[in-house]
Amino acid sequence: FQSRSFQPDFVPRDPNAKPKRYKYPAFYDPYGPRPPPSDKIIQLAEKIAALPTAERNQIGPALNERTRPPRMQQISVEGIGMSSQGGTAGATKTEEKKAEKTAFDVKLEKFDTAAKIKIIKEVRTFTSLGLKEAKELVEKAPVVLKQGITKEEANGIIEKLKAVGGTAVMER
Numbered sequence: 001f002q003s004r005s006f007q008p009d010f011v012p013r014d015p016n017a018k019p020k021r022y023k024y025p026a027f028y029d030p031y032g033p034r035p036p037p038s039d040k041i042i043q044l045a046e047k048i049a050a051l052p053t054a055e056r057n058q059i060g061p062a063l064n065e066r067t068r069p070p071r072m073q074q075i076s077v078e079g080i081g082m083s084s085q086g087g088t089a090g091a092t093k094t095e096e097k098k099a100e101k102t103a104f105d106v107k108l109e110k111f112d113t114a115a116k117i118k119i120i121k122e123v124r125t126f127t128s129l130g131l132k133e134a135k136e137l138v139e140k141a142p143v144v145l146k147q148g149i150t151k152e153e154a155n156g157i158i159e160k161l162k163a164v165g166g167t168a169v170m171e172r
Helices: 041-049 053-067 090-101 113-126 132-139 151-163
Strands: 104-111 143-149 166-171
Touching: 041 151, 053 132, 104 113, 104 151, 113 143, 113 166, 132 143, 143 151, 151 166
Parallel strands: none
Antiparallel strands: 104 143, 104 166
């Protein structure tokens, strides 16, 4: 621990001294002085000032509407950058094309009430749901269990559900 009073260059502040007053500009413009407006702008300003207040109030929204950039269309980010391994951009595009061609949904149509617990356990193995969520999902049957998977994976899930007493179908 070192105190300020032991430093050789420290000079204590005079307790009776008043704080320094600095002169600040009325406003600070980081870009420096601006050039004067053109004649066209001055004429527009005079025309706007001559308008009645009701019409002047409509200028702001009308200008905003005219100068607003065009609306961007929403892009689907489904399946982009979600993979665990980092591949190249070209590889992700080919994967997307494959996924579009072979994307299937697995739907649980019905199940044997005696095999409900086995079906809930099986649903938990191929989804990342907890016990409660999986139970609620199974009880809502008919319900889509998994979306956007390959045909082979969908057939595997359907076979597993049939083995434990459920009826599932592949959609799309």
